[in-house]
Amino acid sequence: SPVIRLMLMQILADAPYQFNHRTLPEPQYDFIVVGAGAAGSILAARLAETDARVLLLEAGGPAPPETSVPGLMPLTLGADVDYHIKLNTPPHLQQGFQDNSSFLNIGRTMGGGTTINAMIYCRCHKLDFDSWANQGNPGWDFESVLPYFKKSERYTGIVNPNTEKYHGRDGPISVGPVSFNSTATEAFLKAGRELGYDVVEEVAPTRSGFVLQLNSIENGVRQTTSESFLRPIVNKSNLFVLSGAPVTKILFDDNKRAIGVEYFFNKKHRQVRARKEVILAAGAVFSPQILMLSGVGPARHLQEMGIKVLHKLEGVGRNYQDHAAIYNLPFAVTDGVTNSIFDFLSPKNLVDYIKQKSGPWARPFGVESPSYVKLGDGPLDWPDVSVPLMNTARSNLGLIVAVSDGDDLSLETFDRLLGPLKGRDTIAFVPMLLRPKSRGRVTLKSTSPFVQPNVDPGFLSHPDDEELLIRAIRFSFSIANTNAMKAIGAKWLSKPLRGCEQHPDTSKSYWRCFTRQLVSSFYHPSSTCKMAPSSDPMAVVSPELKVHGLKSLRVVDASIMPQIVSGNTAAPTFMIAEKAADLIKRDWGYPVYPPS
Numbered sequence: 001s002p003v004i005r006l007m008l009m010q011i012l013a014d015a016p017y018q019f020n021h022r023t024l025p026e027p028q029y030d031f032i033v034v035g036a037g038a039a040g041s042i043l044a045a046r047l048a049e050t051d052a053r054v055l056l057l058e059a060g061g062p063a064p065p066e067t068s069v070p071g072l073m074p075l076t077l078g079a080d081v082d083y084h085i086k087l088n089t090p091p092h093l094q095q096g097f098q099d100n101s102s103f104l105n106i107g108r109t110m111g112g113g114t115t116i117n118a119m120i121y122c123r124c125h126k127l128d129f130d131s132w133a134n135q136g137n138p139g140w141d142f143e144s145v146l147p148y149f150k151k152s153e154r155y156t157g158i159v160n161p162n163t164e165k166y167h168g169r170d171g172p173i174s175v176g177p178v179s180f181n182s183t184a185t186e187a188f189l190k191a192g193r194e195l196g197y198d199v200v201e202e203v204a205p206t207r208s209g210f211v212l213q214l215n216s217i218e219n220g221v222r223q224t225t226s227e228s229f230l231r232p233i234v235n236k237s238n239l240f241v242l243s244g245a246p247v248t249k250i251l252f253d254d255n256k257r258a259i260g261v262e263y264f265f266n267k268k269h270r271q272v273r274a275r276k277e278v279i280l281a282a283g284a285v286f287s288p289q290i291l292m293l294s295g296v297g298p299a300r301h302l303q304e305m306g307i308k309v310l311h312k313l314e315g316v317g318r319n320y321q322d323h324a325a326i327y328n329l330p331f332a333v334t335d336g337v338t339n340s341i342f343d344f345l346s347p348k349n350l351v352d353y354i355k356q357k358s359g360p361w362a363r364p365f366g367v368e369s370p371s372y373v374k375l376g377d378g379p380l381d382w383p384d385v386s387v388p389l390m391n392t393a394r395s396n397l398g399l400i401v402a403v404s405d406g407d408d409l410s411l412e413t414f415d416r417l418l419g420p421l422k423g424r425d426t427i428a429f430v431p432m433l434l435r436p437k438s439r440g441r442v443t444l445k446s447t448s449p450f451v452q453p454n455v456d457p458g459f460l461s462h463p464d465d466e467e468l469l470i471r472a473i474r475f476s477f478s479i480a481n482t483n484a485m486k487a488i489g490a491k492w493l494s495k496p497l498r499g500c501e502q503h504p505d506t507s508k509s510y511w512r513c514f515t516r517q518l519v520s521s522f523y524h525p526s527s528t529c530k531m532a533p534s535s536d537p538m539a540v541v542s543p544e545l546k547v548h549g550l551k552s553l554r555v556v557d558a559s560i561m562p563q564i565v566s567g568n569t570a571a572p573t574f575m576i577a578e579k580a581a582d583l584i585k586r587d588w589g590y591p592v593y594p595p596s
C-alpha cells in the first residue's frame, strides 16, 4: 500500500532512486534503448559513456522501496512490479495450479528482473557459451565473453588464487558469497559430498557439483542494474531516463531502417526519433511482442492478427526456453535448522535491519545453495539438472505468499503437498532442467500493446524432458536420504496429489503424474529472438545482435540466447549487455577500451 511504501522510504536509507523527470524527452536521440531491465540499464549507461545522446524508456514505474530489502523479495511477486503472466499450457499439464496453469513472473519496473529476482549471481558453464559460438556466433565462446562477465562485477569475497582470474573487482554490481548459511545449507553441502560430488566455486568455468552461492547484494541491500549502473550517472546531460513509458511500436522508413519508436506516456501516444539505432531490451517476452506489433515476425501469425507484414522473420517469439522446474518438493526438518517466517516477523530482526542492515531481512530470500549435476545421457561433462535448496519452503511461508498473491498452487494441491508440513520448519528442493529440449512460443493475443502476449512455455513437449525431470526428483530424494540430511530430520510428509493416487507411492508412474501436475517456470524465459546466422530458419539477430534484414535495430537481452544457459539467467544477461555496448560503440566509431 502507498502508506507502507511511504513509511519504508523514510526508514530505508537506501531506497531505490526515483528517476523522475519534470520534462519530456527531446524529439530525437542518437540511441533509444527500450526497457530498463537487466540488460537495458547496463546498455544505456555504457552508451552514455560516449558523447552520444541516449534515451532509455521503461514501461514500469520507479522501483518501490521494499524491493531494496533482500528478505522482502516474495512481496514483489504478483505485485504491481511484476507482469505476472498466466502461462498457456495444454490441459494435461499443470493441474496442480489454480485454473490449471502457473504464472510467469517478470519484472516491470526500473531494473526489470534484477529488482524482483532472487539475486543469485550465476556464471553458468563454459560449454554454454562455446556452444553458442559453435552454432555460428563467433565472439561468443567462453574465452571471449569472460571479460564481459568480469566487467560488470565487483567481487567482494576473499581472494582465492584458483578462481581470482574469473572475478571482476571493479564493476558496478557488487557480488559476494552468501553472508550466512543456515544449518540446513551446511547439511546440504555435506550431503553432496556424501553422494560423491565436490563442493565447487560458482565461477569455476566447468562448475559441476554442489555450489557455494554468490549473490548480488551489498551490505544487506539488493543490487539492481538500475541502481548500480544508472543511479550514479543520473546527472549526465546526455542520458534521459523515462519510466512509466511503454514502447508500443518501432517506426521504420521505406528502407526498413528503424528511425524511432512510438511510446505511451502520461495518457498520450508519443513519438521519438533515433538518429543512430533503436535497441530492444524488453526481455524474452516483450521484445518479440514489440517486433510483432511492428510487423516483424512470423508472416502467417501476423496476417492472422491483421498486422501488415513489414518483414518476415519466422523465429520471432519461437525457440522459447525456460528452466522447467518442480517448484516445491518440501521436506520437514528439525526446528531451528532453517530460516523461519517468524524470523522475519520478529521486531528485533526488523530493528537490526534498519540499524545495521543485518539479520534475515538482509539475506537473499530462499535459495542458499544450488547443485549442478548430470543425470541425462550424452558424452560431455556438462550438468543438465540443477537441484537448489530452498531454505524456507512455501508451507512456512504460506502467510506471506498468500498475501502477495504469488502462490498459484490450487488449494487442494497446497493442502496435500504442504498441509502436512504446516507450522513446521521446512526446506524444499527445486529440481529443474538446465537445458530442456522442449521449445515454447510467444504469440500475440491482441494487436493492443497493452494486452500481454500468449506465452506457451512448451514444458515437457519433448519426451526426454519428462524423463529427466523425474530423474531430478529422484535425485532430490537421494539428497534427502543422506545421513547429513537425516541428521537435520529431513522427512517427506506430503500426501499423494489428487489424480495421482492410483499410482503406487513414489513409483515412476507416480512421479510422472506429479511432474505433469506441477511442472512450472523458474522465471528464466529466454531465446525468443535467437542469435544465429541467417541460414538458421529460427534466426532473429546476427552475432552483432542486429535484427536480420532490417537496419538500425538490435535486440540486447535474454531473448538473444540461442540456447538457454545452464543456470540463472541474470549475470549472462549482464554479459550480453556489456558485450553489446562495445559492439555498438565500435560500429559508430566511439572509443572502446577492451576489458581485461
Ligand SMILES: Cc1cc2nc3c(=O)[nH]c(=O)nc-3n(C[C@H](O)[C@H](O)[C@H](O)COP(=O)(O)OP(=O)(O)OC[C@H]3O[C@@H](n4cnc5c(N)ncnc54)[C@H](O)[C@@H]3O)c2cc1C
Pocket: 034, 035, 036, 037, 038, 039, 040, 057, 058, 059, 060, 077, 105, 106, 107, 108, 109, 110, 111, 112, 113, 114, 116, 117, 118, 119, 120, 121, 122, 245, 246, 247, 248, 281, 282, 283, 284, 286, 287, 290, 523, 524, 525, 556, 557, 558, 559, 568, 569, 570, 571, 573
Ligand atoms: C522472480 C524472479 C526471480 C529470479 N531470480 C533470479 C536469480 O536469482 N538470479 C538470476 O540470475 N536470475 C533470476 N531471474 C531471472 C533474471 O532476472 C532475468 O533473466 C533477467 O532479468 C532478464 O533480463 P532482461 O534484460 O532480458 O529482461 P528484464 O530484466 O525482464 O527487463 C526487461 C525490461 O523491459 C521492460 N519492458 C517490457 N516491455 C516494454 C515496453 N513495451 N516498453 C518499454 N519497456 C518495456 C520491462 O518492464 C523490464 O523492465 C529471476 C526472475 C524473476 C522474475
